[in-house]
Amino acid sequence: MIEDATTLVDELGKKFDYVEVNEQSTVIIPADKLLEFMQALKDDYGMDFLTNETAADYPEENKFEVVYNVSSIENGITIMVKTSVDRDNPELPSVFSVWGGANWQEREIYDLMGVVFTGHPNPKRILLDYDYEGHPLRKDFQWKGGRE
Amino acid sequence: MLKTQEYNLNLGPQHPSTHGVFRILLTLDGERVVKAEPIPGYLHRGVEKLAEARTYTQFIPYTDRLDYLAAMLQNWGYVMAVEKLMGIEVPERAEYMRVICGELSRLASHLIAIGTYSMDTGGVTGFELALRERETTMDLLEELTGSRMTLSYARIGGVAADAPEGWLDKVDKFMDKMPAYIDEYDGLIAGNEIFQARTMQVGVIKPETAISYSLSGPNLRGSGVNYDLRKAKPYSVYDRIDFDVPLGTNGDCYDRFYCRLQEMRQIVRILKQAVAQIKEVDGPVIGKVPKVLKPPKGEAYEEIESSKGIIGYYVVSDGSAKPYRIHVRRGSFINLGYLDELLRGVLLADVIAILGSLDIILGEVDC
Numbered sequence: 001m002i003e004d005a006t007t008l009v010d011e012l013g014k015k016f017d018y019v020e021v022n023e024q025s026t027v028i029i030p031a032d033k034l035l036e037f038m039q040a041l042k043d044d045y046g047m048d049f050l051t052n053e054t055a056a057d058y059p060e061e062n063k064f065e066v067v068y069n070v071s072s073i074e075n076g077i078t079i080m081v082k083t084s085v086d087r088d089n090p091e092l093p094s095v096f097s098v099w100g101g102a103n104w105q106e107r108e109i110y111d112l113m114g115v116v117f118t119g120h121p122n123p124k125r126i127l128l129d130y131d132y133e134g135h136p137l138r139k140d141f142q143w144k145g146g147r148e
Numbered sequence: 149m150l151k152t153q154e155y156n157l158n159l160g161p162q163h164p165s166t167h168g169v170f171r172i173l174l175t176l177d178g179e180r181v182v183k184a185e186p187i188p189g190y191l192h193r194g195v196e197k198l199a200e201a202r203t204y205t206q207f208i209p210y211t212d213r214l215d216y217l218a219a220m221l222q223n224w225g226y227v228m229a230v231e232k233l234m235g236i237e238v239p240e241r242a243e244y245m246r247v248i249c250g251e252l253s254r255l256a257s258h259l260i261a262i263g264t265y266s267m268d269t270g271g272v273t274g275f276e277l278a279l280r281e282r283e284t285t286m287d288l289l290e291e292l293t294g295s296r297m298t299l300s301y302a303r304i305g306g307v308a309a310d311a312p313e314g315w316l317d318k319v320d321k322f323m324d325k326m327p328a329y330i331d332e333y334d335g336l337i338a339g340n341e342i343f344q345a346r347t348m349q350v351g352v353i354k355p356e357t358a359i360s361y362s363l364s365g366p367n368l369r370g371s372g373v374n375y376d377l378r379k380a381k382p383y384s385v386y387d388r389i390d391f392d393v394p395l396g397t398n399g400d401c402y403d404r405f406y407c408r409l410q411e412m413r414q415i416v417r418i419l420k421q422a423v424a425q426i427k428e429v430d431g432p433v434i435g436k437v438p439k440v441l442k443p444p445k446g447e448a449y450e451e452i453e454s455s456k457g458i459i460g461y462y463v464v465s466d467g468s469a470k471p472y473r474i475h476v477r478r479g480s481f482i483n484l485g486y487l488d489e490l491l492r493g494v495l496l497a498d499v500i501a502i503l504g505s506l507d508i509i510l511g512e513v514d515c
Contacts, residue, residue, distance in 0.1 A: 024446060049375075050362050051451060052460050052477035067462060069449050069477075073359060073373060076380030080449055101362025104485040112196070127189040127514060136197055 005077045008045060016040075026080045034083055035093045038068070042098050046072045047079070050099035053106065055113045057139045062087045064115050068095070085115060094120040112137040154182055157496075161190050165268050165500045169510045172491075174499065181499060184491040186484055191514040199474040204230050204304060204441045207474065212298035214476065215512045218257035220249045220289075221454040223302035228383065229450035229461035230304050233443040242306035242433040243384045244426035248319065248419060249292060249301050255415045256285045257455035258408045261507040265405055266337045268504035269346045274337040281329050284322055291315055304441060306434030320423045326416045330409065338406060347401035351490055351502035354399060361486040364479050365457030366411065367506055370396035370404035377453040389421045401505035408507070442469050456480045456507055480512040 006025060013021045016037065020028040029037050041047045052069040063084045071078040085092050094117035096102045106117045107126040114135035117123060125132060134141055157174045160166030169190040175183040195214065199207045211226045212219040224246055231238060238246075259282040266274025286296045291312060293299040301308050337343055353363065358371040368375055376393045378386040394410030396403025443465040451460035457479020464473040483506050491499055 026447075048359050051458060052449065052462065052475075054462055054475040054477075056447075056464050056473040056475075067447075067449075069451075069460065069462070073375045073380075076375075076377075078381070078449075078451070099362065100357070100360040101482060101485060103361070104482060105362075108481075125189075127192040129189075136194060 003075065003077075005079050008077060009079055012041075012045075024080075026082050028082050031083045031085050031092055035095065035098070038070075038081075038095050038098045041070060041081070046074055048099075049073050050095070050101040050105075051078060053095075053102055053109065055109045055115050055137075057087075057113060057137065059087065059139050064090050064113060066092060066109070066115060090115045091118055092116070093118055096120055111135070114138060152178070159499060165504060167508070167510045170508070170513065172487075172499070172503070174491075174496070176496065179496050181491050181494050181496065184488050184499070186487045188481075188484070188510070188513050191510050193514070195515050196474055196476065199471050201470065203469050204443070204471060207471065208302065208304075209298065209300045211476075212300050213511055214478065214515060215257070215454065215456060215459075215480075215509050216297045217260050217509060218253040218455040219297060219299040220246070220253035220301050221257075221452065222459060223300060224250055225450060225452045225454070225459045226461045226463075227302045227304045228452065229448050229463045230441070230443065232450050233446060233448040233463055233465055234304075234441065236305045236437060237435050238306055239432050239435050240385070241310070241426065241429045241431050242435070244422055244429060245307045245311065245433055246302060247384055247386070247389070247422045248311075248316075248426070249289070249299070249307070251415050251418050251422070252285055252289055252319070253299070254455045255412060256282055256289070258412050258415070259285065261408050261455070262333060262337065262405060262412075265504045265507070266343070268500050269343055271337065271340065271343060274333065277329075277333060277336065281326070288315070288319060288322065291318075303434055303437075305437035306432070308434075310433045316423050316426065319419060323416045323419050323423075327413065330412050330416075334409060338402075338409060344402065346497075346501050347405060347505065349398070349400050350498050351401045351494070351505060352399050353486065353490065357486065358399065362482050363457070363486065364483065365454065365507075366404050366407040367457065367483050369393065370407045370505075371399035372396055377451060377458060383452060385422075385425075388425065389418050391417050401501050404505045404507075440469055442467065451477065454479055456509060456512060457483055459512075476515055478512040478515055480506075480508040480510075481515070484508060484513060 009025050013019050047070045049071040051071045055064050055066045068081040109115050111125040154177050160171040171187040173185040211222040214222050259278040263275040263278030290296045293301040353371050355371045355373050358368045372395050391414045394407050445467045447464040449462045451458050460477030462475040466472040
């Protein structure tokens with residue numbers, strides 16, 4: 001049984017060859033391995049609780065980073081998993097099939113940031129109007145009378 | 149032959165039980181719910197976007213407004229994330245003041261939760277009783293912070309001010325009286341047969357569903373899942389304080405309500421110990437913090453146990469004086485993610501009972 005987050009992150013780095021671990025102990029994975037990795041995280045390591053899912057926009061590097069904070073109820077450990085997606089074609093598989101908690105969180109990310117989650121059961125806007133145009137949390141979002 | 153057909157009913161946004169800014173589009177067959185589409189967003193203020201144009205310190209009052217019934221817990225989660233990002237040490241006395249103010253906030257929030265829930269299920273007296281003690285709680289918070297609801301008490305590196313003369317004793321005295329009040333709610337609200345009939349075996353959430361859907365706080369623990377961050381990942385000085393985590397057994401509306409009631413008893417225990425322990429601790433209530441905060445490039449995620457569930461702050465810094473990105477993980481928002489499935493097949497009157505039992509606050513849902 002894994003006792004703390006550092007041990008888990010080390011083990012993940014050894015087990016999966018595509019996993020990269022940065023100095024802040026964040027696990028970085030390529031987008032095409034996302035679902036496979038998350039499923040393994042839940043099934044093999046008991047990380048059964050998706051605490052948080054969000055995204056950040058980095059226009060200079062032409063990418064969105066999608067961040068997952070996953071916890072284990074039993075051990076009380078939380079790790080951060082990150083993946084990047086191309087800004088021109090922001091499409092990622094939904095992790096709804098792994099954790100139901102992704103349902104509203106992914107809708108929110110889509111609504112405010114414009115990342116599309118394929119396989120999401122209800123990929124609609126959640127906070128803004130259904131016919132609203134644009135994604136306000138993007139760094140280059142412009143609105144009438146807004147700051148340049 | 150009578151012809152029957154399904155019809156749609158908009159519950160809210162202007163309805164007391166939906167707090168005035170939440171709508172559920174119900175598809176009904178007679179009085180049974182066939183489908184429910186929760187539609188939030190009426191309050192959406194773009195707090196996360198606003199943060200990007202403010203300094204780290206200036207953002208503190210915005211966090212208050214997310215959950216104005218337990219403002220300290222919101223402040224606290226945010227400053228913890230910034231402190232982690234910058235590696236700031238918090239003085240011991242400040243940690244105790246955070247626990248005391250935080251638990252008073254939790255008490256104020258739970259009092260509203262059980263009071264309004266009593267009203268949602270048809271009993272106005274419970275609401276008035278809970279408001280009576282909430283008044284005392286808010287008087288104490290006002291004396292400490294100068295504000296009754298939007299406290300803005302936490303600071304990056306500590307808290308705004310030390311307790312005024314004699315304040316800690318007032319808290320202690322109030323906590324002596326509180327158990328009798330809680331007994332009163334227990335008998336009057338939880339012991340009421342009508343209340344029990346309307347809440348028991350209604351809106352049952354299985355433990356594995358609660359975990360899968362990332363439910364947190366009393367909504368998760370009502371299903372019997374023992375996950376309280378104060379115990380699971382102790383922060384601040386909670387590891388020095390002895391208290392229990394109340395759990396439900398059936399995961400129904402009654403259990404979620406009763407968890408909150410029992411948590412109030414634990415708040416009394418925590419506050420009694422914290423007040424006794426802080427008297428042994430001297431020193432400042434704010435650490436050495438630069439005037440202009442410029443955290444190094446990087447990111448941090450910190451979460452704490454709020455009254456509504458887990459509140460988490462994801463803060464990204466680009467090295468400047470303003471945050472590059474702030475995301476708030478709001479308990480109330482994620483607790484609603486299972487609502488559609490939960491409401492299917494129940495009676496219209498149960499919709500109110502179930503929604504009320506989740507104890508949402510729209511400031512936190514819409515953010």
